[in-house]
Amino acid sequence: MPVLSEQSPITFRDKLPDAVDVAIIGGGIAGICTALFLARDGVSVLVCEKGRVAGEQSSRNWGWVRQMGRDEAELPIMMDAINLWESLAEETDNQVGFQRGGAMYLADNEAEQAEFEQWLSIGKQYGLDTRAVSRQEVQKLLAGAADKWCGGIYTASDGRAEPFQAVPAIARVAQAAGCHITEQCAVRSIDVEAGRTCGVITELGRVRAAAVVCAAGAWSTTFLRNLGISLPQLVVRNTVARTGSAPEVFPGCAGSHQFAFRRRQDGGYTLALSDHLEHFPGADSFRYLFRFRPAFNQIRHALRLRPGQDLLARLLPQRRWQADESTPFERTRVLNPAPSPWAVNELRRRMNEHLPALAGVAIEESWAGMIEATPDFVPVLDQLPDYPGFYLATGFSGHGFGIGPGAARVMARLVQGKPPGYDLTRFRFSRFSDGSPVIPGPAV
Numbered sequence: 001m002p003v004l005s006e007q008s009p010i011t012f013r014d015k016l017p018d019a020v021d022v023a024i025i026g027g028g029i030a031g032i033c034t035a036l037f038l039a040r041d042g043v044s045v046l047v048c049e050k051g052r053v054a055g056e057q058s059s060r061n062w063g064w065v066r067q068m069g070r071d072e073a074e075l076p077i078m079m080d081a082i083n084l085w086e087s088l089a090e091e092t093d094n095q096v097g098f099q100r101g102g103a104m105y106l107a108d109n110e111a112e113q114a115e116f117e118q119w120l121s122i123g124k125q126y127g128l129d130t131r132a133v134s135r136q137e138v139q140k141l142l143a144g145a146a147d148k149w150c151g152g153i154y155t156a157s158d159g160r161a162e163p164f165q166a167v168p169a170i171a172r173v174a175q176a177a178g179c180h181i182t183e184q185c186a187v188r189s190i191d192v193e194a195g196r197t198c199g200v201i202t203e204l205g206r207v208r209a210a211a212v213v214c215a216a217g218a219w220s221t222t223f224l225r226n227l228g229i230s231l232p233q234l235v236v237r238n239t240v241a242r243t244g245s246a247p248e249v250f251p252g253c254a255g256s257h258q259f260a261f262r263r264r265q266d267g268g269y270t271l272a273l274s275d276h277l278e279h280f281p282g283a284d285s286f287r288y289l290f291r292f293r294p295a296f297n298q299i300r301h302a303l304r305l306r307p308g309q310d311l312l313a314r315l316l317p318q319r320r321w322q323a324d325e326s327t328p329f330e331r332t333r334v335l336n337p338a339p340s341p342w343a344v345n346e347l348r349r350r351m352n353e354h355l356p357a358l359a360g361v362a363i364e365e366s367w368a369g370m371i372e373a374t375p376d377f378v379p380v381l382d383q384l385p386d387y388p389g390f391y392l393a394t395g396f397s398g399h400g401f402g403i404g405p406g407a408a409r410v411m412a413r414l415v416q417g418k419p420p421g422y423d424l425t426r427f428r429f430s431r432f433s434d435g436s437p438v439i440p441g442p443a444v
């Protein structure tokens, strides 16, 4: 399945209903899975997607579905999410491409091994099967890898899925369950009456809704700013590539601080550099600089600043609009950044060096995605206090694909006023304004 762009055919084109119980902004994994769980509870739902379902992060990611290395507050949600992936695989005849192939973090030196092992006590507390592995065991688990890593940590129960296929497949299940899904339909703003959210204003017209969920990924800050709400969020570009069919080195996902690879359902690998996150500074970089300082420190080995072209446009973005005006969402239907040629060459070089069994295997395609992040690398799963009926499911910070179904089930419960089933304190929106210290979780 090719990388999605605004030239890709429109496949979800349901007619806009006049009214639904819940309207969802964004057809990524968060929006589509929330729609599915709501529909299963008998709630009527509309998903508006400005471009293509899963056109942005949800199709461009590495495809790791991992519990290992998560922020402690995310872990119980993620442990349930991986079971939801299993059910989704059954329901879609595994069009989501899910498999429990394991995940492994690989240490280049003893200091990294010690750093990885710090997480083991968290996994143990929740009964997860993560364990430390020695150099010899890494060699045994990775058939045909260079003898480069001194050890690592390994979780056999972790999984992988196919990002280009998964969310469209789930969207078809959601549609069959009664959800309306409309692509090429940007939401310009929300409708508010007597202080309560009462619908969405889209480029195709208004739709009444008792609740609205903003699952707009990298666009959430822009969407909220127009309403006078500040959500600290920044984006980084990461380049990804896939190889043609190749011998099996490892059935799951593995990576060091430099290089990450995942076995694919089609017999190839998805490759990425873990130390190459490119940030294109804009107005928000300055606005949120102080909040992101701890996060920047944590990923400074990987962060590359790219002031470069289009700086003026990034410094002076359209900040406000009326609901009858065209918006930034209509101007960029699919955020489709070009991959970095340097990164693609470097991926080829590192693959040959680290995985001699794959030396010479062709890279067949490359693409890039804009990863959105919050200052503490955990999402917001909350109702906005000043806008009753308006909910946020965003800020997944480079690891929202795996947890997506779990976070979506939380949102479906919140919207219906049901207990979410988890402690959501860490994911509250007010943490950005109530004076709480910024404590980053594990990085993107």
Ligand SMILES: Cc1cc2nc3c(=O)[nH]c(=O)nc-3n(C[C@H](O)[C@H](O)[C@H](O)COP(=O)(O)OP(=O)(O)OC[C@H]3O[C@@H](n4cnc5c(N)ncnc54)[C@H](O)[C@@H]3O)c2cc1C
Pocket (backbone or CB within 6 Å): 025, 026, 027, 028, 029, 030, 031, 048, 049, 050, 051, 052, 053, 054, 055, 056, 057, 058, 059, 060, 061, 062, 063, 064, 065, 066, 185, 186, 187, 188, 215, 216, 217, 218, 219, 220, 223, 238, 239, 240, 329, 333, 334, 368, 369, 370, 371, 393, 394, 395, 396, 397, 398, 399, 400, 401, 402, 403, 404
């Ligand atoms: C290169 C890369 C590698 C990654 N690797 C992994 C990984 O291995 N494992 C993992 O768990 N996570 C990974 N992630 C992160 C993961 O992909 C994201 O966290 C997750 O997909 C976020 O899902 P989402 O639904 O919140 O956002 P998105 O998938 O970005 O979807 C948001 C959607 O909202 C739409 N939208 C925005 N504004 C509007 C509007 N006003 N009206 C209508 N529609 C709108 C957008 O067009 C978009 O389609 C990676 C991300 C990238 C980019």
